[in-house]
Structure formats: C-alpha cells, structure tokens
Amino acid sequence: MESIGHTKEKQLLGRLIKSGNIPHAILFSGPKKIGKKKIAIEFIKSIFCTNRPSGWGFCSECYSCRNIDSNTIPDFSIICPEDESKEIKIEQIRDLQEKFCLTSFSGGYKAGIVDDAHLMNHHSQNSFLKTLEEPKGKTVLVLITDRPDSLLPTINSRVQNMKFSILPKKEIEDYLITLGASAEKAKGISAISSGQIGKAIDYFTSPEKKEWFEKIISDLIDLKISKLNKKFAYSKEKSENYEEMIEMLEIWERYFRKELLTKIMKPEEDQQFNYSTQKIKNIIKKIGQSKYLIENTNSSKKLVLDELVMEL
C-alpha cells in the first residue's frame, strides 16, 4: 500500500528529484504516526527506481524498489535504535558514514534514513554533524523526528526542514474503508485517531489497542472522582511502562483540548469534566510539562504523574 495524503510535500519532493538538486539532508518533522517514514522510503524509491521518469513515483517492481523496503541494497541504509537502549549509537552512525565513503554500487545516489533521529545520543549527533558538514558526492539523508528540538541546533541549521501535519479525518476514513472497514467503523476510528494514520491502522487491525484507548478515557473520567490513594495507585501502575505512559499523556492532552474547544464553541453542551476554561488550560499546560519532564529529565515518572493526577 502506498502512503496517503501529504500531497504538497510529495509534489515538492518530486520537484527536487526532477531538478537534480536534491539537498544532502532533509528533516521530516511532525507528529508521530502520520506517515513520515513511509514517505521517506517512497522518496528514496522515487530517486532509485529505474522504471520511472524523474519526479515523484516508483514502480514497486524493479530491483531498487523491491530491496529498499527490506533495507538490502548497498547504496541505502535505514537506521533506528537497535535494541532496548532506545538510542541510536555512534557505531551505527559510523557504519552509515563508511557506506557513504564507498563508491555507489549503482553509479547514482547513496541514501540513508535516520528514523527517530532525536534518539541519536550526544556522541551520535556530534558524529552525524560531520557528515552534514562534509557531504560527499551524490548523497541524500532523510532524518525523521517528532521532536526536532532534541536535535543539536547545528544539525537543525544544516538540514532542509520539511514539516508534516496530521491528516484530515476524511482522508483517514476513506483509507480505512479501502482496508475493508464499514463506513461507520471508519468514522468511529478516524474520530479517535487525531489525524494519525498509523494510529488509525493500529486501532483497525488490533481491536485490543482500540480497547486500550477506550479504557484510558474511561479511567481518566473515573480519576476525576477518585480518592487520592486511588489516584496514586493509578499513577504507580501507569508509570511502569514508559511507552504507554507517554501515549496516555498524549491521549489526555487531546481529550482536554477537545473539552476546551467544546467549552468555547458550545458552552451549552454537557461535559464530563465540568471545569472552568482556566482550569482546563492549566491541566493542558501541566500535561505538557509532565510529558517534557518524563521525556527529557531523570525526574521520577511516578512523582511527575502523582502531581498531575492531583490536578484532575
């Protein structure tokens, strides 16, 4: 399946290929699970495909197209954290640099994708910087991240930034229908996917993920009327799984943003949390701060969550 949406970005990338002036490094930034990686791979295929004229487009059948997906052509590498460390290590960057020093196997471009580029540790980022400072011949690097601020300013200033946004609900709905969802189901899933196509696909293909999402929302509503000890028990449970905790905070944030919007646009409508506009704004701010502390500092996850649930 080809990627959906992001038409303007694809057109721009197509024009870059056609012009023969592909930048050495492009940064794909934007929220998680909206298709950035898929488009990065399609971009590389569009450069390497031997059956298509220059511009955006690929045949999916030639040697390059078939082997880019499996990361098995010598002129292309995709790197991401390899183990539980959740870090892109300097050795991985060095491997990429070595590959870039060799002559191109196909006589054309050499390309690399760094997925979750913000997970390059400090050493990796510094080493990576050298590649950006001394680009070699026909090379193209695509960095993908939802946290461009975690990259060194010197990296940010040397890459061409391309920002991706969430997809319109309708596009997600239509796509789910092509996957076999009923119109009603497609609408329901699209409504809770916050424009993230990857999330919509997860909810459609694994019902347990959708159930998990629904449970997070119902737990949140319960928390409002829970006693403090129950709130703390909940934050203890949730602080034990980093990925789920971050996802939960993102769901909470979107939930309160929606509450805020309803409060402003339709003040007569009943709401689960009958909070003042100011209180909702404070909670949204607090969720953002909590997420920052958890992702960027060594603060105790449990304590950060404790402080947050007290506000509910």
Ligand SMILES: [Zn+2]
């Ligand atoms: Zn092809």
